[in-house]
Amino acid sequence: MVLPEKVSKIKTFTKNERDLKLKKAVASLKSIDKKTCRLIDFVGECKLKPIGTPYYVIIKSIISQQLSTQAASSILKKINQYFDTENSIPKPEMIRDTSDKELRSCGLSFSKIETIKRISNSYSSGKLSDELLYSMSDRDVVNSLCEYKGIGPWTSEMVLIFGLDRWDHFSIGDLGLRKGVEKWYGLHRDDKMKIQKFIEKFSPYRSILSWYLWASFDTENWE
Incomplete structure (x- = not known):
């Protein structure tokens, strides 16, 4: 994956600052x-x-692609039961080390399994991380994530909105x-x-x- 040469420092806010900014x-x-x-x-x-970390939103959004909310929730529930992760997403290493057959039993299509494993492998190796995504400009987030087969603008934009708390998408x-x-x-x-x-x-x-x-x-x- 080609990472951007420059990253933009994104300002973060306290909860009170964010609440006030949101009202305005x-x-x-x-x-x-x-x-x-x-x-x-x-x-x-x-x-x-934000509904979770960028990693959480990436995986959740991949699962949700082209599915109804009910169908996506059913698959997430099966994944949580299989990995005993309650309402979270399994760690990258857990997904990386799980066979395609086992992931398929949770209701994931083979194409989504491949995409999720690409992301998990990149997180496990350090090529991709939440910290890196937080540091990127919006455009670089989209460009970087869209380099992964199976991830397009919609998934990247969900990460921006619900994982990185970016407000202009x-x-x-x-x-x-x-x-x-x-x-x-x-x-x-x-x-x-x-x-x-x-x-x-x-x-x-x-x-x-x-x-x-x-x-x-x-x-x-x-x-």
């Missing part, structure tokens, strides 16, 4: 237009936050987000170019808007 970001989004204001008022308080490949734009803004879900252009006005808080669009379909499960 939501207020900024509400000021953009009436439709966004209605969306935010419908969902309520923004509860966007809208994954145009996510059908749920495009359905949300159609529902709240009237743009057809299949007109990706128009949606991409439209979403630009929500920068630098496109991840937060994304969270609201997702949450608008299921307010109870986005705690």
Whole structure:
């Protein structure tokens, strides 16, 4: 894997600083237009936050590719039961040393097994790490992860939003987000170019808007 020659130092915040920054970001989004204001008022308080380490989100996102939430959750549950890891993801070395047949018994496809093992091998060898991803610019994160076969923009963007807490991403490949734009803004879900252009006005808080669009379909499960 070719690593970026330069990495950007990303500022981190305390919880109180982050909470205040998030409230200001939501207020900024509400000021953009009436439709966004209605969306935010419908969902309520923004509860966007990292769901785990970058490694956790990478593996979880690979498992979730092209699957319903229910199907992905079922596979994760089987993996947790097999490795006795409760609600976590097995350590890279555990996945690396597990046979494809055993991973297949958890419901993973062979292509996803190959991708997960590529990531686990890179983490085990030190070629990739959470610390390295934290230090990278958003563009370098996407470029580096997309060098792995089986990882594309959607998976990389989920890592940015839910693993690295980066706030300016809208994954145009996510059908749920495009359905949300159609529902709240009237743009057809299949007109990706128009949606991409439209979403630009929500920068630098496109991840937060994304969270609201997702949450608008299921307010109870986005705690």
